[in-house]
Amino acid sequence: MTRLPSLRAGEPVLAFDVGGTDIKSGLVDPSGAVLGLRRTATPLDPDDGAGNPERIVARLAELRDDYRREFPEVRPTAAGLLVPGIVDPDRGIGVFSSNLGWHDAPIRDLAEQCLGLPVAFNHDIHGSSMAEYRLGSAGRFRDVVVMIIGTGIAGTIIVDGRAHLAQGYAGEFGHSPVADGPVCACGAVGCLEAVASAGAIARRYTAARPTSAAPASGAHDVLARAQAGDPVAAEVWDSAVDALALSFTQVAAFLAPEAIIIAGGLSRAGDALFAPLRERVDRRLSYHRRPEILPAELGEDAGLAGAALFARARATATDGGAA
Amino acid sequence: MTRLPSLRAGEPVLAFDVGGTDIKSGLVDPSGAVLGLRRTATPLDPDDGAGNPERIVARLAELRDDYRREFPEVRPTAAGLLVPGIVDPDRGIGVFSSNLGWHDAPIRDLAEQCLGLPVAFNHDIHGSSMAEYRLGSAGRFRDVVVMIIGTGIAGTIIVDGRAHLAQGYAGEFGHSPVADGPVCACGAVGCLEAVASAGAIARRYTAARPTSAAPASGAHDVLARAQAGDPVAAEVWDSAVDALALSFTQVAAFLAPEAIIIAGGLSRAGDALFAPLRERVDRRLSYHRRPEILPAELGEDAGLAGAALFARARATATDGGAA
Incomplete structure (x- = not known):
């Protein structure tokens, strides 16, 4: 039920x-x-x-x-x-x-x-994150970031077991610049959310697809097309994972969480997301503390x-x- | 004394x-x-x-x-x-x-x-930051980042009046990627410190300068040359300020501090640093909380x-x- x-x-x-x-x-x-x-x-x-x-x-x-x-x-x-x-x-x-x-x-x-x-x-976002922290996989960490990647991208930073809210302005990972474009709905340029959210993945594929292909119904549709050999879909998916890896590397350098927990629709992509993301974050980091990158447990x-x-x-x- | x-x-x-x-x-x-x-x-x-x-x-x-x-x-x-x-x-x-x-x-x-x-x-770095927090200009904020920009770049994140240390790994702003290059001394690629630290500004100018010019003795020397009309020095200084603006924007999106306090050698550049940095961070942000960007008070x-x-x-x- x-x-x-x-x-x-x-x-x-x-x-x-x-x-x-x-x-x-x-x-x-x-x-x-x-x-x-x-x-x-x-x-x-x-x-x-x-x-x-x-x-x-x-x-x-x-x-x-x-x-x-x-x-x-x-x-x-x-x-x-x-x-x-x-x-x-x-x-x-x-x-x-x-x-x-x-x-x-x-x-x-x-x-x-x-x-x-x-x-x-x-x-x-904070409600979902704290439920994940108190009831799900994030709970065994003291310093952890829960990032919800769906239509948008936002999350909660937990420092020494306490959420850092900053009057509601903290954790806006989706509205941090990772590229020179496109212009985001928020008005800023090159936001992570405009490149790597589930919504952006579907939109970017639909805009770049060959005219013979149907619009994508969602990020999972783009992933399925990439896995079926569509090179445009593969490029969109790959660049989204790259942008997430860049952002996670920044999170690791700034905050050094023990783990980053991914919730939201994109987290259900499983290994197609987690395997290249972990590999690319690992490659980007040097002496930094390496965060575990884990899927959320709550739906x-x-x-x-x-x-x-x-x-x-x-x-x-x-x-x-x-x- | x-x-x-x-x-x-x-x-x-x-x-x-x-x-x-x-x-x-x-x-x-x-x-x-x-x-x-x-x-x-x-x-x-x-x-x-x-x-x-x-x-x-x-x-x-x-x-x-x-x-x-x-x-x-x-x-x-x-x-x-x-x-x-x-x-x-x-x-x-x-x-x-x-x-x-x-x-x-x-x-x-x-x-x-x-x-x-x-x-x-x-x-x-944490000692300097906390002195700045307890005795200097950072002290009137509950959520503040003190960033020390000198030979390297690192700082302390203060959340609700308490330092976030993460066993010593937090606050490594200098080793967060902001560009596709160069390779940093830490082994990672495109670190802020390799572009925008006082040391990097001097090194980058010295590597790019016309053969007729002497090596830069430091970042302040590069700034003086830029102000005297040296276009290579101006480009190096400008790109360093750009990289700092990018990083400060990321800090604002992730952490939403009330202020970012700049300490270390580069902070003594005064308006040549603070004016364009404030302007560029302001331009990059949209609905985010806008951090005050202030010089440290302690030497x-x-x-x-x-x-x-x-x-x-x-x-x-x-x-x-x-x-």
Whole structure:
């Protein structure tokens, strides 16, 4: 029913992971089981497709009501809410989201009012990363980077067992320059995300493909074509792995993590990604500490697990309310 | 007599900053004044120029004896010892030094035996950085990077007020790739240090200069020639600033520090460095947090101040001895 690992016994909580397309939600019971895991459409403004924070929060309250009806015996004591973009968890602010179009939205306060529960508010990437750290393969390291490579590329830097957030600005690996081009959606030039994200791999192949070939349906399609002998697909895949190797080398020089954990869609490429990536990072490094490069263990619901973990921490925080 | 800021009142300690050429030393009295600040030659092996740890530590004991004679009223309760290379402060090990030629040398234990004092042992770059953080301009930030650009390039990452060391491997900004070449002394290709350190700027100019021009005496000489209209010098300086801007952009994307503080010889170039560097980093960034880019406040004796700070922490550590 769910690929989520057990969260162990604890406070019952609601968990929400709001994306640009859908909202993942679930109710975690006191045993740690996730009940009613589902995806529903993110309510977007019909005019411009923006995600009005009040409308989204109202949708979360509807979901809470659904869970009350379905599971009346489970009474959540807090909620965890993850959103994309730049997020300031300390102030509870959605600073900026290109997908959802908000600026400086006081989402945590809105959600607490609307849900009538204390809300742990954070960045979706950070939620997924921390779930991977607390429940998955990253947990045996003190200094580790979790990098999520999917539509975009971003991650969380864990230093001595603690996440380094920098008011939501840290871990933007995807928006670090690795090349002289192309121009990225963020406005900067040569960002890793514009070369090596799953989305960029599909786009770059589609733009460069012979006219006889169909557009790529995704990065895995590009990889399949490369493995079937398509030289354009092979070149796109190879250059993406090169860009990732360059970025991982920079991470190793700056931060010297014991490991870099790759999550997100691209991590499911397996050896076609990990074998050349490890080999190229190893070749680029000299005396540096060599990070293990490992796939994440949690699946695509890692964010929901992270929301639940944050919610439980919020439920048991000593202040019992604000902050 | 010394450019060091006051260390304030505290335990009297010995401070040593061992480099590949000389040892800086000083005695800090209970008021925080640095007495007998001096440089003496690092004793190197006459055959291969390597720095035998026992010989170096014996030299430190001679310096301690000198201070005893000169300042008999000051009785140090601990010593701080900084060395170059890869250093594991937790285990007290000099892991590797290309200058001094050691591998896995138990220098802290040797120094404690030879000096008869508890010894705080650390990396010279980290000592300088932490002095800058505790006594200089970096101190008003919680998330800050101190980057020392001199013969080499390395620094310290401070996350939420605490240094991120990673057993001595973190902060190797100079050995992160920024270009396809040249091969760096470390063995890797295109390291920042091989393009933009003060040493590399002088070397690159000297290699590329017209045969009628004299070799550069240092990076400041290259800058002076550029300002006097030498196009080769201008190109070398410009490409070094470009490489630094690229690296600072990567630091901003990964770590999002509030500020990057530049210390070391190159920081004394003033506006010729800071103005174009700030402008280029600003141009490269999009939604990222923009770091302030500031010169360090402490001079070349920052390392000695760091050694003294570490020694005082060691003197007042509750265990009073080992570790």
